[in-house]
Amino acid sequence: MAYRPSFRRTHEEGEAEPNLTPIMNLMVVLIPLLLTSAEYIKIGVIELNLPPAAGPAQVEQQRPQEKTRTLDLTVSITDKGFYISSAIAVLRPGDGKGPSVPLMADGSYDFEKLSRMLLDVKRKAEGKFPDIEAITIQAEPGVHYQTLVSTMDAARSVRVDGQLFVLFPQVALSAGII
């Protein structure tokens, strides 16, 4: 009579399974928690700080500072396009008439060209003026808020050949042409 085959040779050793229950508990709690607090719409803010309402005394104190030469870069948004003016020059298109950056053929604003022209201004003015980060934006009364925000974007930074150039991040709004 033959021997009974070896139990160890013919039976595989049962795999030792780790107890996954605590991990599952953790997942079941964490996933709904994170899902509810997830941010789907990305919201940002544009900071605009006005100088606090100044009394006459403070205005007196500020006056001597005005002697330093400033760039005073201003972009005006009109229904014909953007006008750019600064202490260096008022930028004009080739024929010397009309806005610095006219509207595109389809009637929308040409933000890319505005960015490129502001980059030129930035390069020319670099190191010569103390207010190299500041820009004043003014607009016609009927200009839409979205246009204003896009203009601020165009004036803040520009990406040329994958490289990011900071232009004029300190935006001030002017009541302007009203």
Place this chain on the structure above:
Amino acid sequence: MAFIPSRIKKHDTNPGEAKLNLNSMMDMFTIILLFLLKTYSTEGQLISPSRYLELPTSTIQQHPEVGLDLVVSKNLILVNDEPVADMEQVRENDPKTIANGIITPLFEKLRYYATQAKKIETEYGVKFSGKITIQGDKDLNYADLVKVMRTCGASDYPNMRLVVYRKE
């Protein structure tokens, strides 16, 4: 003779304890968990966009901060979800609402909040920052925006934050 198979075991149809294979489920959960952890922002949502308007989009990457909540929708101006002024009157420069380019009802409301905040500052030491978050509709006219901002500046809220949708 070879080993005789057990006759009892031959008819044993009960396969023993049924085991659930959790491997793929664990994989899935791990991936979801990692994704959510990555997108999780510790700040949470400080500003919930108002449903009365559509915010403009911007490329700015700055994150929101806490401030007094001012909503300028198509029809109404709201402070902390409380209607304050009618946009129609603001647009038409109604003398009842607008005085010297300042929106009077909004000015009074903001003054009220500013005095409250300053009282809290003196009593409990919570600093009054003069921060206000402005949620404006994207079709809002510049002239009306300037009126709102001038009112904010005049009523001790000079640090304005324009709320926008971030586009990547």
